[in-house]
Amino acid sequence: MNRPDLWVSSTVPWKNGVMRVLIVGAGTIGLAYGWILSTRHEVQYLVRSGRESFYSQAFDLRVRDLRKGYGSGQYSHTPVTVTSVEPERYDVILVMVDQLHLHEVLPILKPAEGKCQIVFMLNNWDLQRQVERYLSRGTYLVGFPSQVGGGRNDHEINVIVFKTGTILEAGSRGQELQVTHICRAFEEAGLTVKRQRRMLDWLKVHNLQQSLTAAPVIEAGSYEALVEDRHAVEQLVRGFREGLAVCRATGARTAGLWPAPLFALPTSILTRVMQSMFLDDNTETMVTEHMKHGLDEWIAGFRAILASARSHQLITPVLDHYEKVLQEHDWPATVSDQ
Template identity: 40%
Template sequence: MRILIIGAGVIGLSYGWLLSRDHQVVVMARPHRAEQLRAGVQMRLHRAGGGRRGRPSLVGRFRPGVVDEPVDADLALVAVDRTRLGELLPMLEPLAGSTPLLFMLNHWDIVGEVSSWLAPGHYCVGFPGQIGGGHTAEGIEATLFDRGTRLEAGARGRRALLDRIDSALAAAGLKVKRERDMPGWLAVHYLQQSLTLGPLLEAGGYDRLCADDAALRRMVLALREGVAVCRARGIATGRIPPAPLLRLPVGMVAAGLGRMFSQDDTRRMVLAHLAHGRAEWRAGFFEVLAAGRRLGVPMPIWDSYSSLVAG
């Protein structure tokens, strides 16, 4: 396939690099970034768990084809910062009907934003959760987790296309799970990233949060408020993680969060993303809070972080 990657950040370049083994990959980038890409980007994807089971890190140089505007392809994979999607959609509209569009990004209401520009049959939705990391002076350094790539199951008319995308991702070494309600899954998942900045700032840093039981308990309560907003939106959250886990006793969930944050892979991913994605996290925090207020959902714990996040 000829695959157009829209978004020359960690996710776009990492997924593009893996897909380029078997497919012709072209990256759309702004002029200053295009020059860097043509020279090649050093890629280093660490295996989760430090390469246990004898699997080394993936290292190489990625020299994709580069364009400065959307071009027709067999697939366009859109992996931009959520805050940039609005300015990009008018540019994508001409591709509708000729190039299938796959949106792979964190989003609170992707259907609500995209539907103003694209008909439902012209795009599909996934999530690139198998890779997370940041930029270095040399290029991209990220963690490749064992699982985490999501793709919508798809209505009958689009299932053949989605099956081809699934196969391409799997051949690139990615483990794909299909979701019946991908927009709903995205909304619930969005809560984790959108909230994390507040507890981090309140605790005084990443390592302090990992060891602060009271801060982790408050984080659990705030996440429950976020799930309540999802339910008020009509999303069936019962089987979408982490919503089921949040029904467990607060102390148990807080301890689990602490263990998760203490893992080296999680720490590396969160801190790397925080270094370049704080504006996106901040926007997400207030987006969820605004939805809760609009829907009449009490969010006292979530709201208590507002001054820290705004600053």
């Protein structure tokens, strides 16, 4: 299927209205977002030296597109790759590596500080502390790419594009206009953007959602077995409540951040609600596809949360049980403080 030709917009400040984007992280999500953005903007990918030939070959995208006016189908995307960061060539750098590799790219991004807008769009429990070893808070933005899900097998990528889900922080004073321009550029490419004033708090809650899923699925034996096991889902509800307490202990304000308000419901009701949510076909596909390549990252996230719980001397019997499950299934506690 053909995609629309590059379109020129007058609502963003860049030359001819076209945003020059460098994506750091050519995984499933980075490639999918790059494919979407490339319909309106100029997109390149930073890859390791020696990997150019792999990433410069066409990727076969099998897309389930839930956006109004867009069709599901099969598309081809051939990335344009570079092996070094030249900040003067870009308007925006989107950092979409997983949290296990963030420490590798931060030194590379340091020379771009203040020269172009850097946006971190990844799941990370302790993002601010790690990033600010290299960059000042006012020189970067935080977002999240939850409008896209899926998984990859070599050059074949299964992609779900949801109606909404791209999150971008509102920005501090002096950043609002730049955030507005980036939002408009994203929207012109067909993304739906929500601006979040409590982005770092939001990110902790979202990280909790993903990271707590790994051990219950491993213990149950499969995603389907977990969803069908009422006791296991009820235990996950209790584990999420413990996780929210960890969020608050670190200073994150969870009130009003979805799905935190759900956890005021009685456990029996919330268990049924969560089972129903897990049974949604799109949710199941997103989780199971992501687990094929992202389980290490989920477990690293869980252990970062558990480490925070222990550093704040919190009592977390469910989280402790999940750690035992991981170790019993040969996932040794080897996560380093990066």
